[in-house]
Amino acid sequence: MNDLPTIYLARHGETEWSKSGQHTGRTDLPLTGPGEESARKLGERLRGITFDHQFTSPLSRARRTAELAGFSPSTDPDLLEWHYGEFEGLKSKEIAARRPGWNLFRDGAPGGESPDEVKARVDRLVTKLKGLHGNVICFAHGHILRVIAARWIEHPVTLATSILLGTATLSILGFNHHNLAEPAIQVWNS
Numbered sequence: 001m002n003d004l005p006t007i008y009l010a011r012h013g014e015t016e017w018s019k020s021g022q023h024t025g026r027t028d029l030p031l032t033g034p035g036e037e038s039a040r041k042l043g044e045r046l047r048g049i050t051f052d053h054q055f056t057s058p059l060s061r062a063r064r065t066a067e068l069a070g071f072s073p074s075t076d077p078d079l080l081e082w083h084y085g086e087f088e089g090l091k092s093k094e095i096a097a098r099r100p101g102w103n104l105f106r107d108g109a110p111g112g113e114s115p116d117e118v119k120a121r122v123d124r125l126v127t128k129l130k131g132l133h134g135n136v137i138c139f140a141h142g143h144i145l146r147v148i149a150a151r152w153i154e155h156p157v158t159l160a161t162s163i164l165l166g167t168a169t170l171s172i173l174g175f176n177h178h179n180l181a182e183p184a185i186q187v188w189n190s
Contacts (some may be wrong), residue, residue, distance in 0.1 A: 005053075007129050007152070007173040008046070008137040009145050012057075012065040013039040014167045018142070021091045025084035025112065028060050035061075035067055039169035043069030047169060052134030055079060057141060065168070066139040073139060078125040081141035085112025104143065105160045112164060115157045118144070121125045129173075130180065142167070149173065153183050165189050 013035030017024040031039065046069060054073035056066045057080050066073050087109045089097050095102055108114035113121075126148065129136060138148075146160035153159075154171045165171070170190050176182035 003133060004175050004178060005129060005134060005136050006186075007022040008049075008051070008135065009171040009173065010025070010042055010065065010069070010137060010139045011142055011145055011165055011167055012043075012059075012061040012139065013037075013068075015061050015130050016060045017089065017110070018167050023084045023087050023091070023095070024141075025081045025088050025109075026059070027088060031064050031068075032063055035167065036064070039065040039068035041073050042168055043071075046070075049135060051137045053132050053136040055137070056139040057081065057144075059141070062139040062141060069139075071137065071139070073137070076125070076138075078121050079138055079144060080121075080129075082147075083112040085111065087112065091151065092150075100174040101153075103158075103161060105147070111128045118147055119151065119157050120133040122157075126151050127171065128165045146169065148189070149185055153185060163188065166188055 013031045015029040015031055017029055017034035054071050055076040056062045056073040058075045058077055125184040142165045146163045146165055147157055149163055150157060166189055174184055174186045176184040
């Protein structure tokens with residue numbers, strides 16, 4: 001068994017709001033037909049890999065993606081998507097009209113989570129993940145997975161602005177030189 005974990009991040013399949021570009025935090029939308037198909041394809045890509053630990057966000061779009069990919073993960077509330085508060089369901093363009101220059105990862109969401117609150121939640125998760133062994137898979141959402149990657153490599157939450165992530169994609173976090181002190185992003189948005 002590998003002493004250090006390898007973390008696979010799986011973003012959920014397409015929903016109507018991810019398709020239209022609406023911020024989908026805690027609204028629990030189902031996958032679209034193409035979203036379900038892409039979730040099955042994730043399972044095909046992961047076939048043959050043994051996972052020692054499996055986790056999912058409690059929201060149905062992540063849980064359904066995991067199920068269709070052939071997994072039965074434990075629920076971890078730290079994998080919930082960013083709580084967008086007043087910006088829930090809005091497109092970035094609509095938010096920019098209300099708040100010019102707004103950036104989720106810097107400014108947070110009014111009535112929702114601040115970057116510091118998300119950082120604390122993600123740091124708790126990253127500490128847990130770094131303490132595991134073997135292959136780990138986490139099914140979750142675009143913005144929270146971007147923050148997980150930034151915090152995994154010990155960068156500020158604002159780095160997530162520059163790490164784009166499509167639906168039904170896989171990313172892998174690990175360590176350079178097999179060294180806990182050198183966390184790395186091995187694969188992104190694949």
